[in-house]
Amino acid sequence: MSLRQRAAVVVALVLAAPPVQAQHLNPLVDLLAAKQPLFGLYAPANPRGRGGRGGPPGAPGAAPAPAPAPAMKTPAELAKDAITRAPNDYIFDGSMEGDFDRGYTSFAEFVKGYADAGSPAERWKHPLVVKTHEIAENPMLAAERIGKQLDLGVSTIVFVGVESPDEVKTGLAAMRFKANGGTRPDAVGGAPAFWGLSEKDYKAKADIWPLNPKGELLNWTIVESKPGLARVREIAAVKGIGVLFPGAGTLRGVFSTQDSTGRRVTDEKGWEDAIQQVLAACKEFNVPCGFPANTPDVMEIRYKQGFRVFVIGWGDNGFKTVEAGLALSGRTK
Numbered sequence: 001m002s003l004r005q006r007a008a009v010v011v012a013l014v015l016a017a018p019p020v021q022a023q024h025l026n027p028l029v030d031l032l033a034a035k036q037p038l039f040g041l042y043a044p045a046n047p048r049g050r051g052g053r054g055g056p057p058g059a060p061g062a063a064p065a066p067a068p069a070p071a072m073k074t075p076a077e078l079a080k081d082a083i084t085r086a087p088n089d090y091i092f093d094g095s096m097e098g099d100f101d102r103g104y105t106s107f108a109e110f111v112k113g114y115a116d117a118g119s120p121a122e123r124w125k126h127p128l129v130v131k132t133h134e135i136a137e138n139p140m141l142a143a144e145r146i147g148k149q150l151d152l153g154v155s156t157i158v159f160v161g162v163e164s165p166d167e168v169k170t171g172l173a174a175m176r177f178k179a180n181g182g183t184r185p186d187a188v189g190g191a192p193a194f195w196g197l198s199e200k201d202y203k204a205k206a207d208i209w210p211l212n213p214k215g216e217l218l219n220w221t222i223v224e225s226k227p228g229l230a231r232v233r234e235i236a237a238v239k240g241i242g243v244l245f246p247g248a249g250t251l252r253g254v255f256s257t258q259d260s261t262g263r264r265v266t267d268e269k270g271w272e273d274a275i276q277q278v279l280a281a282c283k284e285f286n287v288p289c290g291f292p293a294n295t296p297d298v299m300e301i302r303y304k305q306g307f308r309v310f311v312i313g314w315g316d317n318g319f320k321t322v323e324a325g326l327a328l329s330g331r332t333k
Contacts, residue, residue: 025195026127026155026216028090029209032242032288037308039325040090040129043110044081044314046072075106079113083126088322090129090156092311097131097160100145111152111194120196129156129220135167143174147184150175150206153194156218160247163228168221168238172208175217180207211240218242220290220309223278224250236281243309245290246278279306296324303328 020027020034031038047070073081082091093110095103107130114123130149135142146157159171176182192202195216207215219240223232224247236244255271256264275291282289283306290309293299299310299321310325312318326332 039322041088075109076113080117083117094131100133127155131158134161146174151189153191158220172240222247232281236285246275
């Protein structure tokens with residue numbers, strides 16, 4: 001097919017795709033309900049500095065002098081970059097997966113910048129999706145952490161390293177107020193103001209979709225270990241999961257070994273089979289399946305396999321990947 005023919009196909013798809021009618025504050029809920037794909041970007045961050053090696057600059061055999069480091073941006077500046085970026089669907093943050101307290105402090109500053117950078121309507125154009133620390137390690141502490149994230153105004157919580165359906169159920173309960181059968185405390189922090197609602201209206205809407213058809217919160221769950229893969233069908237069957245992901249990067253490590261020279265060797269077939277095992281469970285239980293895609297080529301491959309929710313790195317290549325996904329799907333936005 002020629003380039004002109006391909007362009008014509010994309011245009012036809014875009015024209016044929018009906019616009020999604022807004023029924024919720026959270027546009028991700030409406031897109032998922034309409035069985036449309038989602039394309040999100042990691043939150044922008046300051047680049048990490050890298051030092052040079054060798055002798056002083058200009059000495060024989062020395063490494064070239066490192067380029068001047070770019071100016072560090074404040075959380076407010078990074079938030080403004082995120083909230084004004086288009087046409088991605090959401091902003092993703094994974095900083096609280098490891099050291100929760102440290103990640104939470106930094107993310108709270110980003111949220112403040114996000115709130116200052118735009119109105120509630122503008123913030124809803126790019127809702128916040130965050131990873132939370134592993135639940136099984138300490139379920140009570142995990143529930144407390146999830147509540148703290150929701151109190152900032154986050155609308156999607158991502159459970160990582162899930163290995164059993166009970167972990168998911170514990171996390172889902174932590175996202176729901178007691179009035180809805182959950183364990184979330186009644187305190188709501190700054191979430192109502194971030195959403196642009198009164199506390200009463202926030203509590204009425206801050207429930208999990210699709211468990212509550214009128215809910216505005218979403219859960220995404222990641223399976224990224226062999227024990228998780230062994231129970232992936234049980235996990236996928238849990239009502240309330242909005243999107244299920246294979247933790248592709250972590251799974252690659254799981255299916256890697258070290259050879260005699262110390263080099264990491266990946267069992268490419270085992271790794272791909274694990275990814276497809278999660279996708280098969282998604283299809284069996286009618287749960288959208290997600291995948292990290294940082295290039296247009298990866299996007300196209302995984303989209304054609306049936307993945308529909310994509311997390312993409314911030315930067316020029318990531319922006320091109322979002323555009324590629326939109327073209328593949330025929331979505332106008």
